[in-house]
Amino acid sequence: MTSGDAAEPGDVPRPAFGDDIESVLIDGPQIQARLRELAAQITDDYAGERLLLVGVLKGAFMVMADLARYLELPVEVDFMAVSSYGSSTKTSGVVRILKDLERDIAGRHILVVEDIVDSGLTLKYLLRNLAARGPKSLEVLALLAKPSSARPELRVRYQGFEVPDVFVVGYGLDYAERYRNLDCIATLAPAVYSS
Ligand code: PRP
Numbered sequence: 001m002t003s004g005d006a007a008e009p010g011d012v013p014r015p016a017f018g019d020d021i022e023s024v025l026i027d028g029p030q031i032q033a034r035l036r037e038l039a040a041q042i043t044d045d046y047a048g049e050r051l052l053l054v055g056v057l058k059g060a061f062m063v064m065a066d067l068a069r070y071l072e073l074p075v076e077v078d079f080m081a082v083s084s085y086g087s088s089t090k091t092s093g094v095v096r097i098l099k100d101l102e103r104d105i106a107g108r109h110i111l112v113v114e115d116i117v118d119s120g121l122t123l124k125y126l127l128r129n130l131a132a133r134g135p136k137s138l139e140v141l142a143l144l145a146k147p148s149s150a151r152p153e154l155r156v157r158y159q160g161f162e163v164p165d166v167f168v169v170g171y172g173l174d175y176a177e178r179y180r181n182l183d184c185i186a187t188l189a190p191a192v193y194s195s
Helices: 028-045 061-070 120-132 192-195
Strands: 021-028 051-057 076-086 091-099 110-115 137-145 156-162 186-189
Touching: 028 061, 028 137, 028 156, 051 061, 051 120, 051 156, 061 076, 061 137, 076 120, 091 120, 110 120, 120 137, 186 192
Parallel strands: 051 076, 051 110, 110 137, 137 156
Antiparallel strands: 021 186, 076 091
16 A cells, blocks of 8 residues: 555555464455444434443454444443453353443443354353343344354344354454454464464
8 A cells, every 4th residue: 555545444464464364254345344234224223312332342342443433323332341261262151340331321222242252151141241230222233143152042133244163363353362453354374273
């Protein structure tokens, strides 16, 4: 890119990641197009209402930033940071709240924004926790979901894409805290896990 060219989300320099990326499952423009569609749906669904977006850190920071800009609603945003115990590629279901919401959500319309529903255990915990605070409504947007997470009680109202049951990184998702700033969803070369 020469100076003066407009930057596109797809311009993240993947060569910076060397040979670590094995394949791109969903590219940047596909993500942006799907988020625009979901934002249009949410804009219709919450017309005239006050909506609070609750982003689940760290993974959801990219989705939150892009989704919020596509919504044609005067939303408020807040964040929770949670961490699940487990290995770097599998969660255990035991969730710890590292940062809680700043405000009371009783009587508010809440949309939880997640990057991925993998086993579904984090979301299950979060929904139970947030429902106990008495919101007026509680819905979920997840950019990605795995087939194994398809459980009715998880109620993902707005889903971006289904991804196969493989470990994915990018667009907020990490492996050992890396690759979150990729603009796409990708798989890693096996060598990354053994280094
Ligand atoms: C990831 C992701 C979801 C959760 C999904 O977060 O952001 O919150 O795991 O996994 P599950 O459906 O199997 O519970 P992680 O705990 O890795 O923290 P991070 O967002 O800070 O990377």
